[in-house]
Amino acid sequence: MDMKRCLFCDGMVPIQINGENERFVGCSCAPGDSYSLQKESYDKFHALSYSVKRQMFPIISAYIRERSDCDETVMLSFDDLERIEHLPSIPVTIEQKGERLLQHLYRHSDAPGHPVVIHKLSDSYNLTYSLNLQELVYIIERLKEELMIERIGTMFKLTQEGWDKAAALSGAKRLKPCLICLDEKNVNREVWMDEVLPRIEECGYSPLLSDDAQGDGPSDYNVQTITDSKLVVADLTGQSPEVFFAAGLALGLQIPVIWTVQSQDAAKLPADLFQHFQPFVWDNTEELADMVQRRLTS
Template identity: 40%
Template sequence: MKKHCLFCNELIDMKQDEEFDRYSGCMCAPNTYYHLSKDAYSYIQAFSYAKKRQVLPIVSAYIRERAENGERLLLTPGKMEEMMVDPDIPMTTEEKEKRLLQYLYRRTESALEPVNLHPLSKSFNLTYSTNLQEFVYIMEKLRETELLVREGSILKLTDQGWSEAAAFSGGGKRKLFSVIVGDEEIGLEWSAQLLPGLEQCGYDTRLLLPSSLRKQDSELLEALAESHYILADLTGAGPEVYFAAGYAARADIPLTWTVRADQIDSLLSQSEWIRPIPWEDTEELVQRFQLRR
């Protein structure tokens, strides 16, 4: 099905599901996709014309920035309200200039390496600009201050631009590793052992216990959609674990199944398509993921 993206107005592929719609391939999410909850439509349509002109370009840029970092966004009214007060959203020209420098820095190995943004008309949301004219102004300002070399749609960081981008880019955002458990006691044990081990591997972590999984609301889906990797442990798991893990698999989020070794035989007899990794103790799992780093 083809439908116009609400945020950039491109006509793109849209797939419907019971709880959300999946949009793919527009300038908000080039070569990837984002999800929009059903209740987000009426929320957006209630905006005044002036508010739409102000808010929708910001949402488009936010989706793209997160997509460029590997996140798969699920947009809900609550998520958009959070977005509007996010202090990290660039508002000044100087802040938007930094966004472009950071973007180029993440995609190059050294100064003067070219990055092609053709067509520019589909790239202005990289800087949270509201239109192409503002984006061109930002590029020209960076060129005049000798931070950028521009040849049409091809941009290159100068030595000075590379140094400045490196200085405020830091180590980059850590990827989110979500851990889903079917047993509360295992969750408590893993919060003290497995999660710190994953953090030592360079991940941010989130633990999802059965009590939070049973809600199956938009907050849970947002938490899953923000994840870069998911571990789902089936030890003592109820249907809520399978629901959450199934959502992750359907969203193409890398998913690893695990189960305590003493339960693997009964699990394999129930399912032919799930092949979990058996584990004896938490330390063994930590070591396994450290080796896969």
């Protein structure tokens, strides 16, 4: 596997080529995960002045880490630089940055007092959108003094007070985004909403029906919605080209795809499709919901 330096955290990491994008795997921007950067944007970012890099690269690194930590698929281009710089959600004050650390611990905790290990703490000041390790250490000590957290080495725990504050900031724990692609000329949307989507949500996903994710064209999917998804369910009933497109794009981005088709349409699918994928063939949506739930919990 090829290696390349991540511009935003300065780590040398494996990359995977996906069309026009390079996928950086396991750097400090996305520990245990990855993010994608347009190939042509790498040199543009690299050519920025030192002062811009010093100011913006830690923020971009923090942006990537927070989004990937929330189970979002992160794809960047040079055009995103100005957008990220002016995001109102970027924390500025020490208090706001401390809240980001509380939210990170909350996402990885089951209850107050649950231990969370932050590996490579010296490379993790992007957790608080800090420009350096010294600021992160100051934020940690401040949260300890405020009795929001406890710390032993690289192990952190939210106190009850810290848990309550993080819960108020974060709301309910984030469900992973899931796109449901249907040909609604041939599939009953309401039945899917009533019987299939609740079962997917039980498995930790936030399902979005395809007609809520349309782009500007007459039947185009919103590409960003697909790239932000952690799972795509593609129902091939009706053989919709848009469903094939969305599922194909998801596969190219290494997003898992569950293929389904109603039994009456299974014979209409291209024969070579079954050589590569094995769709769940269903007669009724209750049966389909059972199959999808078993797949997600197996």
